[in-house]
Amino acid sequence: MHGDRYLKDARGLTIPDGSWPSGREAPGALELVRRFCNTTNPETGAELLRTSAELERWLAVEAGVRSTATDADLAAVHALRAAIRALAVANQEAGGRELAAAAFDAAVGDRAASVRLLPEPGLEPHGSPVDAFLVRIAALVYAAHLDGTWRRLKACGHCHWVVYDHSRNASSTWCSRLACGSRVKARAWQQRKRAAGTSVTSSP
Numbered sequence: 001m002h003g004d005r006y007l008k009d010a011r012g013l014t015i016p017d018g019s020w021p022s023g024r025e026a027p028g029a030l031e032l033v034r035r036f037c038n039t040t041n042p043e044t045g046a047e048l049l050r051t052s053a054e055l056e057r058w059l060a061v062e063a064g065v066r067s068t069a070t071d072a073d074l075a076a077v078h079a080l081r082a083a084i085r086a087l088a089v090a091n092q093e094a095g096g097r098e099l100a101a102a103a104f105d106a107a108v109g110d111r112a113a114s115v116r117l118l119p120e121p122g123l124e125p126h127g128s129p130v131d132a133f134l135v136r137i138a139a140l141v142y143a144a145h146l147d148g149t150w151r152r153l154k155a156c157g158h159c160h161w162v163v164y165d166h167s168r169n170a171s172s173t174w175c176s177r178l179a180c181g182s183r184v185k186a187r188a189w190q191q192r193k194r195a196a197g198t199s200v201t202s203s204p
Ligand SMILES: [Zn+2]
Pocket: 156, 157, 158, 159, 160, 161, 174, 175, 176, 179, 180
């Protein structure tokens, strides 16, 4: 789908690097949330976190978390990721937020953290390393709600790849104009042409 930085998952399905496309990175630590969402490509079905071993590798490389992961961990990670993507879709479509938020709350469950001021202000998550990662991601989503950046983390209106909307009035629709914007416009044009053709032939 996307022009550059192609990867393939273990089954050979295409997925861009989570940081794709350049210029659409989220500010600060929110970028980790975006890259976490982009470990699957809804358009091709590619999945970088298909097994617990793949999850272990991704956590170590991308999040600095060294841990063994169970199948239950994998399911929990998938559930939170799906909920966050649904929230990003809601940010794009201005609907469906409540359902996505309920899924987020359910996915976070009763995982917890302590608020600490030392060695610096932050959260000290409880539980296993994977639980702690999920709390960290959830806390970043919360922090983004507080600082006003959350509404700009959006799923592309066509392929649902998650990008950050840097546009002045937060009105961006596509992951990239080239990858999706022009494709959708071309299809709409084809449909209009076809509809026009039909009305011409069906008119008396
Ligand atoms: Zn797209």
